[in-house]
Amino acid sequence: MVPISLAKIFEQYPDRHYIMFGGKGGLGKTTFSAAAAYYLAKQGKKVLVFSVDPQASLSDIFKKDIFGKGPTEIMPNLYAQEIDADHRVREYQQEIRQKILDMYGMDKIPEEIESYIQAAAAEPAMEESAIFDEVVDIVVKGGYDYYIYDLVPLGHALYYLSMASVYDAWIGKITGLRQQMREYDQVAATIRRDKDLDEDAILNELLYIKDRINRSSSILTDKQKTAFFFVLTPEEMIINDTLKAADLFAKFDVPLSGYIVNRVLPAELKGQNIPEYLKHRLDMQDHYLKVIDEVFKDQIHAWVPEMERDVTGLEMIEKLSNTMFG
Template sequence: MAYSSLSDLDKSNKKILMFGGKGGVGKTTTSSATALHFALEGEKTLLISSDPTQSLSDIFETLIGSQETEIKRVKNLCALELTTEEILRRWREKFGPEIFEAISSIAPVKYEIVDYIGSSPGIEEEFMLDYILNLVRNKKYDRIIWDTAPTATTLHLLNMPLKFLDHLSAATHVYASLQSYIDKIRQNLGVKKKKRSMVEIISGWRDLSHEILNLIRDPDTTEFIAVTIPEGLGVNQTERLITEFEKYGLRIGHLIINFVVEYPECPFHRQRYTMQQHYIQDLERKYGEKIKIVILPHFPVEVKGIDKIKAVEEILFK
């Protein structure tokens, strides 16, 4: 079978390219190569990593922090590494006051409630999506390449806004009647009405959730790229990922199979080659029709520094 490449993305106008897969499969390597590609094409590109194992600084051999940082040797390329702590700090800063406002308008709670909510699973992904939504809105970049945290949390992220919405549509009625009850008591007591009601705040979140969902569901805007390895474990993980995505009406456009041995010349590599080919064919049989499969060979050296990233870029976009 003739394998594919990522070059069809050149013609597309997709703004958000999300790389997903387990730890160690090559997400950072392939997302960096993709970001380098678009920057070299003259497109304003931002590479974001939200993987707790930060490695953009390593691969680009330059310090990248929690602010959008220009990669000096590459025009048009900025990168950003957001640690879990930084994401939660920003989430608290942005949503904390209104969450507190909303909850404290119906129950006597302390501000710690915000930290409690901030510790629920999926909050990081929600925040990342909100962050990316704002980047898309303000049009500062042509392409946003997102090196996500390993699979489990990526799936969570797709789950979250939906669950949130389900919960809200049921709960808003309850909140609404509670709110009017409280407003009435307040009126009787002569207490001034709060700036915004709980219902107004919640419907703001609901609009945001909808907007985020639309963004990641729109195939003209968002592309999902799965990265895997040609081993039993990788095949199983890919299967789970694809099934889960389909459940939410999302499509993975490309599947990169990394660490592939191409020209086995010793017994060790011949054995690996045979093992890998078995799983590559398995993936092809299962997904070759609907997902573009891209092969990335195993390099004899680690992928570090612009020149090596460029070598990966040339293979991915050939």
């Protein structure tokens, strides 16, 4: 079977509005996210490409400082956003302080509690969950034809997915217990205390969080709405890692839409008078391109050449997008 081009894939599955590129660091996820956003925007679709990577580089690739500024227009139909996780964490802290002040009728947070709030905010998990929360906001809010997730390297993306299911299970358990208790309360027909009001508020908040988490994680595993592509390069370790990662993602029910090979040295170099070093690289590449063909068969949807320079700025993004979708 002949592989289907990336452009055809997008044509064939117009309902896949959530686009993700996965793979190890440095393989080209951010580059492909930007190139796909560019292509779709040129097709007249309204696109948001957003970064869930704390070391985001959308600002670099678009040559525009967008960090923490919300969706920023890059060109007609193309918007980019870099999530400021720290800002979100500071908002959480403020919310917690306010809740404590209200609940206990204090006018100042005691020092021990303040230091606890500070320590909790420094946890890496806090940053992850701040990003997660912001992503939920973005997808729940809507307003775009396409959402392109500029993902973190594999391990983190998995963490992100597993967190959604852990959260979900945890909240499911708590809400279940709480509902049972509410039923017991009714049987006992106890007099209503103020505490019940608080606990109902907590239950409602948990149900609200659960609904948000379900909505965003169900997107990630929805074959109808989501396209997930793996980026790889013609090298042994990358091929092996990609196979392992694909297995893992399958376990999380992430629907795989195919693979894209990046950094392919132009074949026309071969006919030219080139140094020994480059010959070796081309031979190695030929070998691994064959391996890729055998292993991934018709699941490869594009071969993207190694460009003459790194990909930053709209001109280079356009060039790369033309080879990716051409």
